[in-house]
Amino acid sequence: MTGEEGAAPRRGLSRRGLLGLAAGGGAAAVVLAGGGFALGAGQRQGAVADVVHPFFGVHQSGITTPVQEHLHFAAFDMMPRSDRDDLIELLKDWSYAASRMTAGLEVSATGAVGGPAEAPPDDTGEALGLPASALSITFGFGPTLFEDEGGDRYGIRDRRPPKLERLPAFLGDDLDPAQSGGDLCIQVCADDQQVAVHAIRNLSRIAFGRAKLRWSQLGFGKTSRTTADQQTPRNLFGFKDGTANILADDAAALDEHVWVAEEDGPTWLAGGSYLVARRIAMLIETWDRVQLGEQERIFGRDKREGAPLSGGTEQTAPKLAGLDAHSHVRLANPGSNGGTRILRRGFNYVGGNNSLGRLDAGLFFLAYQRDPAQFIDLQRRLSTDLLNEYIRHTGSGIWAIPAGAAEGGYVGQALFA
Amino acid sequence: MTGEEGAAPRRGLSRRGLLGLAAGGGAAAVVLAGGGFALGAGQRQGAVADVVHPFFGVHQSGITTPVQEHLHFAAFDMMPRSDRDDLIELLKDWSYAASRMTAGLEVSATGAVGGPAEAPPDDTGEALGLPASALSITFGFGPTLFEDEGGDRYGIRDRRPPKLERLPAFLGDDLDPAQSGGDLCIQVCADDQQVAVHAIRNLSRIAFGRAKLRWSQLGFGKTSRTTADQQTPRNLFGFKDGTANILADDAAALDEHVWVAEEDGPTWLAGGSYLVARRIAMLIETWDRVQLGEQERIFGRDKREGAPLSGGTEQTAPKLAGLDAHSHVRLANPGSNGGTRILRRGFNYVGGNNSLGRLDAGLFFLAYQRDPAQFIDLQRRLSTDLLNEYIRHTGSGIWAIPAGAAEGGYVGQALFA
Numbered sequence: 001m002t003g004e005e006g007a008a009p010r011r012g013l014s015r016r017g018l019l020g021l022a023a024g025g026g027a028a029a030v031v032l033a034g035g036g037f038a039l040g041a042g043q044r045q046g047a048v049a050d051v052v053h054p055f056f057g058v059h060q061s062g063i064t065t066p067v068q069e070h071l072h073f074a075a076f077d078m079m080p081r082s083d084r085d086d087l088i089e090l091l092k093d094w095s096y097a098a099s100r101m102t103a104g105l106e107v108s109a110t111g112a113v114g115g116p117a118e119a120p121p122d123d124t125g126e127a128l129g130l131p132a133s134a135l136s137i138t139f140g141f142g143p144t145l146f147e148d149e150g151g152d153r154y155g156i157r158d159r160r161p162p163k164l165e166r167l168p169a170f171l172g173d174d175l176d177p178a179q180s181g182g183d184l185c186i187q188v189c190a191d192d193q194q195v196a197v198h199a200i201r202n203l204s205r206i207a208f209g210r211a212k213l214r215w216s217q218l219g220f221g222k223t224s225r226t227t228a229d230q231q232t233p234r235n236l237f238g239f240k241d242g243t244a245n246i247l248a249d250d251a252a253a254l255d256e257h258v259w260v261a262e263e264d265g266p267t268w269l270a271g272g273s274y275l276v277a278r279r280i281a282m283l284i285e286t287w288d289r290v291q292l293g294e295q296e297r298i299f300g301r302d303k304r305e306g307a308p309l310s311g312g313t314e315q316t317a318p319k320l321a322g323l324d325a326h327s328h329v330r331l332a333n334p335g336s337n338g339g340t341r342i343l344r345r346g347f348n349y350v351g352g353n354n355s356l357g358r359l360d361a362g363l364f365f366l367a368y369q370r371d372p373a374q375f376i377d378l379q380r381r382l383s384t385d386l387l388n389e390y391i392r393h394t395g396s397g398i399w400a401i402p403a404g405a406a407e408g409g410y411v412g413q414a415l416f417a
Numbered sequence: 418m419t420g421e422e423g424a425a426p427r428r429g430l431s432r433r434g435l436l437g438l439a440a441g442g443g444a445a446a447v448v449l450a451g452g453g454f455a456l457g458a459g460q461r462q463g464a465v466a467d468v469v470h471p472f473f474g475v476h477q478s479g480i481t482t483p484v485q486e487h488l489h490f491a492a493f494d495m496m497p498r499s500d501r502d503d504l505i506e507l508l509k510d511w512s513y514a515a516s517r518m519t520a521g522l523e524v525s526a527t528g529a530v531g532g533p534a535e536a537p538p539d540d541t542g543e544a545l546g547l548p549a550s551a552l553s554i555t556f557g558f559g560p561t562l563f564e565d566e567g568g569d570r571y572g573i574r575d576r577r578p579p580k581l582e583r584l585p586a587f588l589g590d591d592l593d594p595a596q597s598g599g600d601l602c603i604q605v606c607a608d609d610q611q612v613a614v615h616a617i618r619n620l621s622r623i624a625f626g627r628a629k630l631r632w633s634q635l636g637f638g639k640t641s642r643t644t645a646d647q648q649t650p651r652n653l654f655g656f657k658d659g660t661a662n663i664l665a666d667d668a669a670a671l672d673e674h675v676w677v678a679e680e681d682g683p684t685w686l687a688g689g690s691y692l693v694a695r696r697i698a699m700l701i702e703t704w705d706r707v708q709l710g711e712q713e714r715i716f717g718r719d720k721r722e723g724a725p726l727s728g729g730t731e732q733t734a735p736k737l738a739g740l741d742a743h744s745h746v747r748l749a750n751p752g753s754n755g756g757t758r759i760l761r762r763g764f765n766y767v768g769g770n771n772s773l774g775r776l777d778a779g780l781f782f783l784a785y786q787r788d789p790a791q792f793i794d795l796q797r798r799l800s801t802d803l804l805n806e807y808i809r810h811t812g813s814g815i816w817a818i819p820a821g822a823a824e825g826g827y828v829g830q831a832l833f834a
Binding site: 069070072112113115116117118119120121123124125126127128129178192193194197201204205212213214215216217218220221231233234235236237238239284285288289290291292293295296302303304348350351352353355357358359361 | 486487489529530532533534535536537538540541542543544545546595609610611614618621622629630631632633634635637638648650651652653654655656701702705706707708709710712713719720721765767768769770772774775776778
């Protein structure tokens with residue numbers, strides 16, 4: 001835990017942000033503010049040496065960051081009658097709190113236990129004593145933030161990236177609107193689920209009166225790697241997937257496939273990306289009854305090593321002509337798609353079971369790309385994927401991911417300049 | 418990964434167990450059986466040095482075992498028309514698979530990738546390459562297993578422990594029958610959620626035709642410690658709870674409060690215990706608006722250190738007279754309960770959010786005791802707990818936990834002797 005002094009802007013939460021934390025506590029809330037950025041009371045006890053991903057930087061963390069063990073993803077809608085100042089203030093408050101939590105600190109200087117006994121604590125406290133745990137917090141703006149049936153609520157309609165549109169319908173979509181979309185999104189990843197849950201919970205509190213949690217999703221057991229030294233993990237079908245992912249040290253591929261360039265426009269999004277989330281339910285019990293040879297034919301990889309069925313080892317480039325024409329690897333491989341690549345960092349999920357005793361389980365797919373067309377083209381190509389018999393897309397969303405915030409600034413600041 | 422040779426009985430799954438794994442695969446399933454216990458194909462690749470809790474032993478693992486990071490708990494109902502032989506065979510199959518998985522192996526010798534291409538794999542494969550991850554698998558028998566509206570289905574009615582009865586109703590219960598009860602239960606704990614999920618999924622497959630998943634619950638961030646060197650973790654109210662838990666090295670307390678003794682009866686349950694599970698929803702947003710001083714008064718502990726408000730440090734015994742008469746610590750402390758103690762090993766859970774944006778979150782309470790009356794007395798005493806304003810009990814179950822299986826035997830064997 002080093003460098004905390006420089007890790008956050010030297011200010012506190014807004015009056016509104018504190019009001020969210022203290023709502024119901026009455027006037028005492030405002031007294032809490034204090035102002036300034038003090039260490040000491042806010043520092044977690046017992047924090048051990050740990051990985052810290054700084055919040056401020058050229059790009060937001062959580063994209064090329066080595067994939068963590070756990071996910072808590074949340075989509076928010078702005079509250080009715082909120083205005084431009086509310087939105088900017090919320091983004092400032094979120095940035096301040098995120099910069100602290102990613103450094104292993106509480107959401108404010110007084111935190112869970114440093115405030116007056118007569119006020120609700122700023123921080124909910126369940127992460128007290130836990131280290132930063134590689135926490136990353138990544139914010140995004142949905143199409144409806146720029147314009148919805150309420151019109152140009154935040155004065156940013158003409159700044160919407162033309163490519164930031166609701167995704168088209170895909171063959172086999174079975175989307176639940178209540179688990180899709182959202183004006184804003186926050187992707188929280190950490191190596192400790194308690195730390196991830198703590199972040200979403202406290203950011204949700206801070207949003208009080210300005211934005212409301214719309215839907216959320218927990219995940220575990222990362223399904224992709226983003227650095228060469230990470231093993232390719234297995235999805236709930238038991239296969240290694242995402243072997244050909246874009247890795248964090250491949251600057252050229254990131255520039256070509258992930259980061260929005262100045263010339264792509266709009267200028268405020270340069271250095272950012274587009275995030276597509278898809279909740280993909282897996283028909284686990286049906287899959288489990290498929291013969292091993294058939295499972296491998298469907299994926300185009302052997303189950304043991306993850307090697308393409310055309311030969312070699314996991315890292316061998318598949319010879320596409322040697323695979324079933326509708327196998328997953330053949331259809332998803334850049335060689336079948338004019339070189340289209342995306343950066344995946346999805347997670348497995350299990351949400352219990354239904355009344356038939358079947359597991360509610362699947363893949364929460366998360367992909368970053370320079371242009372939403374990359375995902376759309378790939379997904380259309382997958383319309384004949386043999387895997388489709390065993391999966392259902394039940395949730396969906398797209399968000400523009402602004403570049404990283406500068407020290408002392410806030411995420412998305414360029415959008416309001 | 419050492420000692421696998423001795424870690425499981427030298428036999429495979431029953432024909433029925435294999436049929437479950439292969440259901441839908443047709444006649445090929447039976448060919449799979451092979452028989453014998455072969456290593457090699459079944460061994461996970463890339464397994465690293467790791468904690469292994471042996472399945473066989475005097476007591477089942479998962480009770481005094483140091484609490485792991487993750488939980489997947491599942492309740493099962495026996496299928497209609499199943500008989501005594503089905504039940505015994507299921508327990509044999511489950512024991513065999515559990516003894517393998519806790520050793521870091523797949524559910525059978527051929528596992529995920531070692532079988533013929535023409536049959537569904539025995540193992541679903543998502544834990545291939547992952548170490549045992551401190552996996553523990555604990556089995557229990559509910560009151561309805563011994564007798565239900567179908568009568569004495571398994572010929573064990575007269576062997577029901579008289580104390581194994583459905584829990585009485587408690588003040589404030591808001592139980593969902595679909596998330597309560599069950600003929601059988603399996604508590605799976607592991608330091609890797611993917612490993613825990615893999616275990617429940619594969620045990621559920623093996624049960625095919627004999628038992629069906631009734632409900633299940635994931636959890637994280639253990640809320641109690643069971644060894645002195647574990648930190649007391651925090652619940653989602655941000656407080657350390659369970660400081661006074663019974664620890665694994667306190668043999669006298671375990672004998673007095675946790676293990677069923679010979680003289681308690683019935684004989685087949687000696688060395689076992691009774692497990693009570695309660696799904697306790699927390700009204701997170703309401704709690705978060707309570708003043709710090711009031712939160713501490715309700716718990717009877719300070720939030721920072723977990724010390725009793727009567728003074729000292731976390732480990733100081735509370736002076737009960739110095740606490741609010743309805744504070745949680747005062748009511749739950751053995752000093753208020755004629756010395757009643759239980760062994761707790763609960764987990765936090767978050768299941769998403771409701772349409773108001775409120776988190777579906779709380780505590781999945783798990784407690785082991787020598788006599789269900791211990792829990793019942795405590796829970797009745799907690800009827801005036803100040804905490805009750807912020808929690809709702811939404812799920813409940815009780816199971817007799819047999820002693821550990823002997824090498825080559827199966828869990829619960831004494832019940833059928």
